[in-house]
Amino acid sequence: xxxxxxxxxxxxxxxxxxxxxxxxxxxxxxxxxxxxxxxxxxxxxxxxxxxxxxxxxxxxxxxxxxxxxxxxxxxxxxxxxxxxxxxxxxxxxxxxxxxxxxxxxxxxxxxxxxxxxxxxxxxxxxxxxxxxxxxxxxxxxxxxxxxxxxxxxxxxxxxxxxxxxxxxxxxxxxxxxxxxxxxxxxxxxxxxxxxxxxxxxxxxxxxxxxxxxxxxxxxxxxxxxxxxxxxxxxxxxxxxxxxxxxxxxxxxxxxxxxxxxxxxxxxxxxxxxxxxxxxxxxxxxxxxxxxxxxxxxxxxxxxxxxxxxxxxxxxxxxxxxxxxxxxxxxxxxxxxxxxxxxxxxxxxxxxxxxxxxxxxxxxxxxxxxxxxxxxxxxxxxxxxxxxxxxxxxxxxxxxxxxxxxxxxxxxxxxxxxxxxxxxxxxxxxxxxxxxxxxxxxxxxx
Amino acid sequence: xxxxxxxxxxxxxxxxxxxxxxxxxxxxxxxxxxxxxxxxxxxxxxxxxxxxxxxxxxxxxxxxxxxxxxxxxxxxxxxxxxxxxxxxxxxxxxxxxxxxxxxxxxxxxxxxxxxxxxxxxxxxxxxxxxxxxxxxxxxxxxxxxxxxxxxxxxxxxxxxxxxxxxxxxxxxxxxxxxxxxxxxxxxxxxxxxxxxxxxxxxxxxxxxxxxxxxxxxxxxxxxxxxxxxxxxxxxxxxxxxxxxxxxxxxxxxxxxxxxxxxxxxxxxxxxxxxxxxxxxxxxxxxxxxxxxxxxxxxxxxxxxxxxxxxxxxxxxxxxxxxxxxxxxxxxxxxxxxxxxxxxxxxxxxxxxxxxxxxxxxxxxxxxxxxxxxxxxxxxxxxxxxxxxxxxxxxxxxxxxxxxxxxxxxxxxxxxxxxxxxxxxxxxxxxxxxxxxxxxxxxxxx
Numbered sequence: 001x002x003x004x005x006x007x008x009x010x011x012x013x014x015x016x017x018x019x020x021x022x023x024x025x026x027x028x029x030x031x032x033x034x035x036x037x038x039x040x041x042x043x044x045x046x047x048x049x050x051x052x053x054x055x056x057x058x059x060x061x062x063x064x065x066x067x068x069x070x071x072x073x074x075x076x077x078x079x080x081x082x083x084x085x086x087x088x089x090x091x092x093x094x095x096x097x098x099x100x101x102x103x104x105x106x107x108x109x110x111x112x113x114x115x116x117x118x119x120x121x122x123x124x125x126x127x128x129x130x131x132x133x134x135x136x137x138x139x140x141x142x143x144x145x146x147x148x149x150x151x152x153x154x155x156x157x158x159x160x161x162x163x164x165x166x167x168x169x170x171x172x173x174x175x176x177x178x179x180x181x182x183x184x185x186x187x188x189x190x191x192x193x194x195x196x197x198x199x200x201x202x203x204x205x206x207x208x209x210x211x212x213x214x215x216x217x218x219x220x221x222x223x224x225x226x227x228x229x230x231x232x233x234x235x236x237x238x239x240x241x242x243x244x245x246x247x248x249x250x251x252x253x254x255x256x257x258x259x260x261x262x263x264x265x266x267x268x269x270x271x272x273x274x275x276x277x278x279x280x281x282x283x284x285x286x287x288x289x290x291x292x293x294x295x296x297x298x299x300x301x302x303x304x305x306x307x308x309x310x311x312x313x314x315x316x317x318x319x320x321x322x323x324x325x326x327x328x329x330x331x332x333x334x335x336x337x338x339x340x341x342x343x344x345x346x347x348x349x350x351x352x353x354x355x356x357x358x359x360x361x362x363x364x365x366x367x368x369x370x371x372x373x374x375x376x377x378x379x380x381x382x383x384x385x386x387x388x389x390x391x392x393x394x395x396x397x398x399x400x401x402x403x404x405x406x407x408x409x410x411x412x413x414x415x416x417x418x419x420x421x422x423x424x425x426x427x428x429x430x431x432x433x434x435x436x437x438x439x440x441x442x443x444x445x
Numbered sequence: 446x447x448x449x450x451x452x453x454x455x456x457x458x459x460x461x462x463x464x465x466x467x468x469x470x471x472x473x474x475x476x477x478x479x480x481x482x483x484x485x486x487x488x489x490x491x492x493x494x495x496x497x498x499x500x501x502x503x504x505x506x507x508x509x510x511x512x513x514x515x516x517x518x519x520x521x522x523x524x525x526x527x528x529x530x531x532x533x534x535x536x537x538x539x540x541x542x543x544x545x546x547x548x549x550x551x552x553x554x555x556x557x558x559x560x561x562x563x564x565x566x567x568x569x570x571x572x573x574x575x576x577x578x579x580x581x582x583x584x585x586x587x588x589x590x591x592x593x594x595x596x597x598x599x600x601x602x603x604x605x606x607x608x609x610x611x612x613x614x615x616x617x618x619x620x621x622x623x624x625x626x627x628x629x630x631x632x633x634x635x636x637x638x639x640x641x642x643x644x645x646x647x648x649x650x651x652x653x654x655x656x657x658x659x660x661x662x663x664x665x666x667x668x669x670x671x672x673x674x675x676x677x678x679x680x681x682x683x684x685x686x687x688x689x690x691x692x693x694x695x696x697x698x699x700x701x702x703x704x705x706x707x708x709x710x711x712x713x714x715x716x717x718x719x720x721x722x723x724x725x726x727x728x729x730x731x732x733x734x735x736x737x738x739x740x741x742x743x744x745x746x747x748x749x750x751x752x753x754x755x756x757x758x759x760x761x762x763x764x765x766x767x768x769x770x771x772x773x774x775x776x777x778x779x780x781x782x783x784x785x786x787x788x789x790x791x792x793x794x795x796x797x798x799x800x801x802x803x804x805x806x807x808x809x810x811x812x813x814x815x816x817x818x819x820x821x822x823x824x825x826x827x828x829x830x831x832x833x834x835x836x837x838x839x840x841x842x843x844x845x846x847x848x849x850x851x852x853x854x855x856x857x858x859x860x861x862x863x864x865x866x867x868x869x870x871x872x873x874x875x876x877x878x879x880x881x882x883x884x885x886x887x888x889x890x
Binding site for chain 2: 187189190198255257261264268289290296299300301304311313315322323324326337338344345346419420
């Protein structure tokens with residue numbers, strides 16, 4: 001059923017999707033019609049299986065094919081499908097390019113990519129060129145060329161390329177989005193966000209191993225901390241802010257500066273847990289422990305993005321959304337709204353979330369929150385599935401994907417040049433001026 | 446008694462002060478000896494009178510002379526001295542340059558400057574040239590030349606120029622300083638700080654007036670928001686961080702980028718409270734509502750500084766101090782230390798403050814916390830007084846003062862050039878490599 005959504009159809013359906021929250025009848029909620037989206041997954045490691053888990057909770061999905069070079073991971077994923085009472089999906093495991101055999105199947109509408117970062121690009125491109133919806137896990141781009149290629153291929157094929165960013169689907173985030181759209185914060189001025197996650201026990205596993213001797217993500221992810229210095233993982237932070245700031249839809253990112261601290265955390269970890277005699281004690285990790293990126297937007301807003309993955313710390317996305325009328329801050333879980341909050345005093349966030357509860361989350365909580373990452377994995381895969389079924393663009397589109405990915409390449413460039421400001425490409429080719437928001441407009445995805 | 450502290454003496458006394466916490470006998474605490482420091486104040490507005498109030502709580506001070514062009518403010522200050530049972534200080538009120546007659550008195554050891562920002566420079570210079578210790582209220586520099594001039598005059602005259610920054614003397618800050626020096630955070634990596642203070646009712650007073658029709662600080666302070674765009678008030682944020690990061694003492698600020706959001710808050714305030722017909726509704730305020738500055742240090746640390754004074758918000762200095770072993774964050778009043786905190790969980794800050802209570806604060810709490818800004822005004826003026834009495838350099842010296850002031854001029858420059866990185870001058874002329882910390886080393890100031 002892979003829909004021939006061409007550029008013209010995109011614009012048409014985008015316009016329809018932009019009308020508002022009530023264009024879809026409630027009886028299609030949570031897959032209660034009989035159409036199905038036929039989904040495949042390339043990469044059935046931890047993250048791929050998390051998405052699979054959420055897909056299996058949706059009755060309007062068929063899992064047709066799965067691909068992984070690791071036969072054990074593949075078998076485990078196939079078994080999950082069978083355990084869910086469904087037909088065993090065909091497996092592709094014949095070396096690193098077997099995914100090319102999978103993407104051409106004619107019983108697939110969309111394919112999710114959850115492989116190591118260095119494979120995302122060619123796989124996303126292959127998926128779109130095969131006429132399927134592409135849904136790609138989070139990362140950052142190695143170069144701007146990659147981002148441009150995604151845009152070009154998506155425009156040429158008419159196939160969406162959705163960054164599978166679960167943070168945009170978090171309850172709090174979707175409520176803050178409605179607050180912003182309702183004008184609660186006034187005119188938008190500033191935001192802060194980031195990925196502050198102690199990944200040392202992900203980057204080193206088992207013990208202080210990574211690369212060939214590593215396990216799970218340490219096999220491939222850690223090498224990016226050896227050779228690269230920049231905000232390697234910007235999308236959890238920036239995704240929600242981009243949505244709230246209408247990026248590519250009346251606004252855009254214009255310039256970026258990035259500054260990295262020294263790199264100490266990873267080496268210290270190896271020395272502490274592996275000792276100075278361990279071979280990895282000689283590795284020089286290039287990634288600064290804290291990378292600070294500052295973006296200026298066309299409409300005059302500023303955004304700070306932090307990347308902080310090498311040091312001991314509690315998890316935080318450091319989010320703050322600030323306008324002429326007040327601000328929300330994640331780190332103290334509080335909000336301040338002029339004329340409503342007591343003068344100069346923070347208020348707890350929860351009553352505001354309940355007041356501005358997004359329809360998607362109202363439905364979700366009524367029908368039962370499920371899936372990984374607090375339900376956000378369910379909602380993001382659901383959005384991908386529903387977009388396929390309705391033959392409409394994904395609510396995170398290729399321009400969002402390219403823009404968020406580009407932060408990494410621009411951050412590396414700015415840092416390499418001593419924090420020089422670098423210009424953000426306009427991936428929309430000027431259409432950001434007239435494009436309208438498409439995320440979080442409906443009540444069911 | 447104005448001491449002839451020349452460059453050579455400075456170095457000698459700095460070395461002595463650097464020995465540690467126990468070189469001064471406890472019987473000089475809180476002015477229990479009979480030596481006195483003879484102090485004058487230029488500018489007896491709100492801030493000047495706050496410092497005067499703290500000086501009058503110290504029995505080892507004499508207030509010899511006061512100066513203000515506003516005879517009423519001057520009389521009020523003189524009356525405070527008399528009410529405290531002391532001799533009425535001589536007043537200087539004969540026009541804006543009468544301070545020049547005051548600084549040459551031979552019964553003054555040190556002079557505090559608490560005038561509008563545009564007067565600080567010439568007054569500080571005059572004070573030092575007259576052979577007195579200069580203590581100057583917080584602001585930011587208009588140009589790097591100013592900063593260099595302070596350094597040059599201080600070196601030539603041997604007179605200190607102390608930024609009267611009270612935040613360095615806050616209880617929490619002094620405890621965090623000890624934590625850092627004790628290695629609790631490990632090697633320093635990153636810090637955040639700022640001045641996030643809704644000043645709209647300071648910048649506009651009464652109503653939406655400022656400038657000639659204004660009151661108190663709105664008479665002069667608001668004009669800086671009209672014509673300038675940068676971090677106008679960096680010292681509350683950066684003072685404590687500079688101390689914790691050993692800036693100018695084994696470390697230094699190397700480069701800075703600065704990015705300003707659009708300017709909306711002040712105009713919105715005028716429109717809301719004065720209406721579109723008010724003359725000030727036509728003023729275009731150039732100061733971005735949120736200014737984000739990022740500094741890279743010679744030892745590889747990064748610092749974010751926020752300036753956010755035009756929008757509704759609760760007060761915060763956004764402080765965060767982060768090292769290889771953990772971090773403190775002001776906004777949730779929490780700390781996380783690897784191996785001590787429960788894995789991944791914040792701990793309340795208070796027990797750590799009590800554990801690392803600075804000797805100055807132990808004494809202060811035992812003898813009674815007093816003076817404005819939670820006692821910090823008392824401690825900063827006390828440090829000024831004690832430095833004079835002991836004929837030693839002030840614990841915040843002219844290099845600190847020049848460096849902190851320079852942030853404003855550099856921030857304005859970077860913003861004007863589209864966030865270009867700008868180089869930080871080394872005001873120490875290379876001595877930062879060998880200079881040792883001088884702040885917070887003793888138990889009594």
